[in-house]
Amino acid sequence: MDIVAELLAGSRLALSRAITAVENEYENATAIMQKLYPHTGRAHVIGITGPPGAGKSTLTDKLAKIYRRQGKTIGIVAVDPTSPFSGGAILGDRIRMNELTLDEGVFIRSMGTRGSLGGLSRKTADAVKIMDAAGKDIIFIETVGVGQSEVDIVKAADTTVVVLVPGLGDDIQAIKAGILEIGDVFAINKADREGAERLKAELDMMLDLDQVKAEWRPPINQTVASQGTGIEELIATIDGHIDYLAASGELARRRTARTRSELIALIEEHINRHVLKQISSSGQLDEMVASLEKRQEDPYAIVTRLLAAFLR
Amino acid sequence: MEKRIRVLVAKPGLDGHDRGAKVVARALRDAGFEVIYTGLRQTPEQITEAALQEDVNVVAMSLLSGAHNTLFPKVVKMIRDKGMKDTLIIGGGVIPDADIPGLKDAGVSAVFTPGTPTGSIIDFIKTNVK
Ligand code: B12
Numbered sequence: 001m002d003i004v005a006e007l008l009a010g011s012r013l014a015l016s017r018a019i020t021a022v023e024n025e026y027e028n029a030t031a032i033m034q035k036l037y038p039h040t041g042r043a044h045v046i047g048i049t050g051p052p053g054a055g056k057s058t059l060t061d062k063l064a065k066i067y068r069r070q071g072k073t074i075g076i077v078a079v080d081p082t083s084p085f086s087g088g089a090i091l092g093d094r095i096r097m098n099e100l101t102l103d104e105g106v107f108i109r110s111m112g113t114r115g116s117l118g119g120l121s122r123k124t125a126d127a128v129k130i131m132d133a134a135g136k137d138i139i140f141i142e143t144v145g146v147g148q149s150e151v152d153i154v155k156a157a158d159t160t161v162v163v164l165v166p167g168l169g170d171d172i173q174a175i176k177a178g179i180l181e182i183g184d185v186f187a188i189n190k191a192d193r194e195g196a197e198r199l200k201a202e203l204d205m206m207l208d209l210d211q212v213k214a215e216w217r218p219p220i221n222q223t224v225a226s227q228g229t230g231i232e233e234l235i236a237t238i239d240g241h242i243d244y245l246a247a248s249g250e251l252a253r254r255r256t257a258r259t260r261s262e263l264i265a266l267i268e269e270h271i272n273r274h275v276l277k278q279i280s281s282s283g284q285l286d287e288m289v290a291s292l293e294k295r296q297e298d299p300y301a302i303v304t305r306l307l308a309a310f311l312r
Numbered sequence: 313m314e315k316r317i318r319v320l321v322a323k324p325g326l327d328g329h330d331r332g333a334k335v336v337a338r339a340l341r342d343a344g345f346e347v348i349y350t351g352l353r354q355t356p357e358q359i360t361e362a363a364l365q366e367d368v369n370v371v372a373m374s375l376l377s378g379a380h381n382t383l384f385p386k387v388v389k390m391i392r393d394k395g396m397k398d399t400l401i402i403g404g405g406v407i408p409d410a411d412i413p414g415l416k417d418a419g420v421s422a423v424f425t426p427g428t429p430t431g432s433i434i435d436f437i438k439t440n441v442k
């Protein structure tokens with residue numbers, strides 16, 4: 001079957017198979033992405049990040065339902081950690097999204113991180129592009145949970161929602177770890193628990209000290225995702241950010257930055273692969289290592305020589 | 313990147329026994345599989361749609377309530393009707409030996425009953441997955 005033609009004609013099975021092909025780097029993966037590329041760039045991408053158990057999946061489910069009522073189609077990419085020991089993963093985000101399963105306007109795909117450390121998998125951005133090309137209006141990316149380097153989401157999303165919960169005890173710690181910088185919108189979920197007001201006050205204070213985002217002061221919403229409370233308000237805040245992005249020119253700037261960094265990453269990947277393939281299959285790599293061990297050459301000289309040879 | 317075997321562990325019907333499903337899910341994860349778990353009380357329609365969206369290689373259903381003779385064949389038919397011809401479909405739980413031949417005829421490739429070592433489930437999947 002022509003997977004791209006079927007995908008563009010609306011086949012959900014083709015959409016699903018395309019993501020698999022790209023995730024597993026099947027032979028046809030590059031061809032698929034090439035043909036889909038002209039059809040990308042339409043969807044608004046919303047990142048949902050925050051510590052494990054904060055309610056990201058529950059919140060995504062509720063947000064998606066409201067956007068569906070507005071007639072928008074939805075893609076969801078939910079990332080969970082791959083075990084570094086077995087390479088396996090339990091992908092459980094769908095448990096909170098079962099009511100969306102039979103809605104044909106929603107497509108949900110779970111992905112394991114497969115060794116990637118930034119909170120997404122290496123192929124998350126491609127999965128988003130595939131859903132975008134399939135015509136989804138809004139695409140959610142649910143990350144693994146804010147870790148030490150959960151910054152990938154900012155590059156992948158237009159609007160990043162950081163989900164926090166009261167009573168973790170490490171509120172300030174989390175805020176220090178760089179969450180402040182990545183959030184366009186904050187949701188204090190589980191606001192039915194004690195400490196939501198205090199967390200909001202602390203967060204307000206830190207955000208007011210932050211001068212970087214002078215043009216857009218990230219709003220803070222309180223939600224009880226499990227009961228559907230505060231979701232309409234959160235949507236209004238997200239929509240406000242979408243309007244701000246368009247009116248200020250920030251959307252164009254973010255998209256340009258993303259296009260640039262994705263191109264750079266692809267160039268790096270291909271140059272790496274090309275150079276390493278050549279020097280390892282020719283035996284040059286082993287010779288270089290041997291020469292270094294005998295201190296006949298230094299690594300900088302080798303790299304300079306190598307580059308000169310490749311650029312000739 | 314090498315291919316990972318993706319498995320949907322599903323609990324069809326109203327059966328609330330989920331220990332076995334969780335034990336199997338964890339064992340499959342530890343064997344290096346990506347396991348999608350969707351929780352309790354799934355309709356055959358939901359199982360089929362989740363299998364399609366997740367593009368799983370295996371659909372593994374767990375049932376201890378006695379409804380396997382109606383629910384398992386229904387899921388097999390819906391999966392095939394949606395174009396997933398190669399998906400390996402297996403089941404497990406409290407299932408009388410007498411029912412197993414009928415389930416196999418209906419397209420359930422294997423049935424694992426209480427006391428099955430998880431290693432034999434893993435071996436079966438590795439040998440039979442397409
Ligand atoms: C523990 C248990 C419960 C617990 C369940 C806790 C939970 N969250 O799972 C509780 C107390 C809640 C419970 C309740 C009930 N139970 Co009960 N329960 C059991 C019991 C004693 C053990 C089940 C178990 O957890 N085993 C341990 C796990 C690890 O084993 P397993 O599920 O069999 O899984 C193994 C294999 O079967 C296989 N496997 C299982 N699933 C899958 C899936 C795949 C894909 C694969 C490959 C393999 C596989 O691999 C696993 C590892 O070897 C069984 C009796 C028994 N000996 O099986 C009765 C049993 C299942 N229950 C039974 C009944 C009737 C009930 C109730 C209706 C009782 C009542 N009248 O209230 C309720 C219904 C609950 C509901 N909502 O559905 C009956 C079912 C009768 C039938 N099928 O005709 C049984 C068989 C007892 C009996 N002999 O009557 N139960």
Ligand SMILES: Nc1nc2c(ncn2[C@@H]2O[C@H](COP(=O)(O)OP(=O)(O)O)[C@@H](O)[C@H]2O)c(=O)[nH]1
Pocket residue numbers: 050051052053054055056057058059093096189190191192223224225226227
């Ligand atoms: N009390 C309370 N529990 C919630 C709320 N939102 C989600 N939960 C529960 O928190 C648990 C984790 O939710 P989940 O969405 O899976 O979190 P994730 O790991 O961030 O995706 C689940 O048991 C939810 O039902 C909330 O607002 N209040």
Ligand SMILES: [Mg+2]
Pocket residue numbers: 056057058092093142
């Ligand atoms: Mg989640």
